[in-house]
Amino acid sequence: MSKTLPGSCTVEDALPLAIPDRGSKPRNWGLLLTSVIGGSLVALYAVTTPFIAPALRKHCLPFVPATSKQMEYVLKMLKGRHGSLVDVGSGDGRIVIAAAKVGFRAVGYELNPWLVWYSRYQAMREGVHQNAKFYISDLWKVNFSQYKNVVIFGVPQMMLPLGEKLGEELQQDARVIACRFPFPHWSPTHTFGEGMDTVWAYDSESFGRKKGNGSVEISGVLPD
Numbered sequence: 642m643s644k645t646l647p648g649s650c651t652v653e654d655a656l657p658l659a660i661p662d663r664g665s666k667p668r669n670w671g672l673l674l675t676s677v678i679g680g681s682l683v684a685l686y687a688v689t690t691p692f693i694a695p696a697l698r699k700h701c702l703p704f705v706p707a708t709s710k711q712m713e714y715v716l717k718m719l720k721g722r723h724g725s726l727v728d729v730g731s732g733d734g735r736i737v738i739a740a741a742k743v744g745f746r747a748v749g750y751e752l753n754p755w756l757v758w759y760s761r762y763q764a765m766r767e768g769v770h771q772n773a774k775f776y777i778s779d780l781w782k783v784n785f786s787q788y789k790n791v792v793i794f795g796v797p798q799m800m801l802p803l804g805e806k807l808g809e810e811l812q813q814d815a816r817v818i819a820c821r822f823p824f825p826h827w828s829p830t831h832t833f834g835e836g837m838d839t840v841w842a843y844d845s846e847s848f849g850r851k852k853g854n855g856s857v858e859i860s861g862v863l864p865d
């Protein structure tokens with residue numbers, strides 16, 4: 642599906658994610674088809690809509706669902722926390738739905754409308770649609786300041802600019818949880834798992850605004 646995306650979204654970009662995990666074969670062909678069709682639609686939309694095209698050109702972020710191990714570690718990292726949660730690029734909604742089931746007010750932002758519709762349908766089926774909301778949005782245009790718990794399964798090249806964006810926006814009591822690819826400039830407060838299933842948690846001592854005046858400047862412009 643990544644091949645259909647325009648701009649610098651190459652197969653190499655997607656490669657670290659595209660290697661199938663043991664035990665995470667796409668058993669759900671309907672969902673796979675949905676994401677392929679959705680991916681093509683997003684590509685078409687991107688070609689015809691300059692508004693979202695820059696986001697896709699900047700960071701190719703294909704749909705690769707979290708593994709069951711990753712899900713387990715994410716939920717562990719959320720133990721003892723509450724309030725609002727956001728999954729940045731929520732895919733088929735599995736993390737948002739799992740978080741809603743354990744009591745979070747959970748929200749997913751996702752660019753692929755088919756995945757958003759699928760997520761809403763799943764949330765309905767699972768009976769958590771009150772606490773699991775999904776929006777068709779570009780993650781680079783969302784202000785995450787209201788969220789106390791932020792989950793991201795990204796790609797390496799987006800982690801630095803995303804970290805800077807989150808460092809700007811998040812409150813001191815927020816926690817950021819990264820799946821598979823860490824934030825290169827933060828040191829995690831917790832790490833679970835290894836290899837492709839690794840999950841990192843960061844609290845404000847890692848991402849919080851540095852005391853002083855300089856930290857704001859670097860985050861204003863994302864690299865091209």
Ligand SMILES: C[S@@+](CC[C@H](N)C(=O)[O-])C[C@H]1O[C@@H](n2cnc3c(N)ncnc32)[C@H](O)[C@@H]1O
Binds near residue numbers: 697
């Ligand atoms: C690696 S998947 C992770 C899915 C989900 N968070 C999970 O762990 O199962 C990343 C998701 O981000 C979405 N995405 C890519 N670019 C995006 C953007 N600019 N804004 C919002 N979502 C985006 C993709 O469509 C894909 O579903």
Ligand SMILES: *[C@@H]1O[C@H](CO)[C@@H](O)[C@H](O)[C@H]1NC(C)=O
Binds near residue numbers: 784785786809810
């Ligand atoms: C995000 O929203 C908060 C609260 O509304 C606001 O204080 C902050 O300036 C916003 N940040 C950005 C980068 O827009």
Ligand SMILES: *[C@@H]1O[C@H](CO)[C@@H](O)[C@H](O)[C@H]1NC(C)=O
Binds near residue numbers: 853854
């Ligand atoms: C921030 O800048 C102000 C004015 O330029 C200065 O007085 C203050 O000491 C600076 N704060 C830090 C922590 O560097």
